[in-house]
Amino acid sequence: MERLELLRPLLNSFKRRFTVLDIGSGIEPYQNVGQQIAREYDAVVVSIEKDWTREKFVLSPRTMVL
Helix, strand or coil: CCHHHHHHHHHHCCCCCEEEEEECCCCCHHHCHHHHHHHHCCEEEEEECCCCCCCCCCCCCCEEEC
16 A cells, blocks of 8 residues: 555645655655645645655655755
């Protein structure tokens, strides 16, 4: 099961914008949960990744990479 599917019941419970801190967000670039959350929900995502590259991240307007 995809990690986002496990989080979806919790994420769906929020009624207003929320913030997600995604530590190690580039570990699995094809399953980047923080970026998926930023695109699908009204959320602000702060991603922390040591080896940040544009290949790993397709940024959304509500995503910040540190």
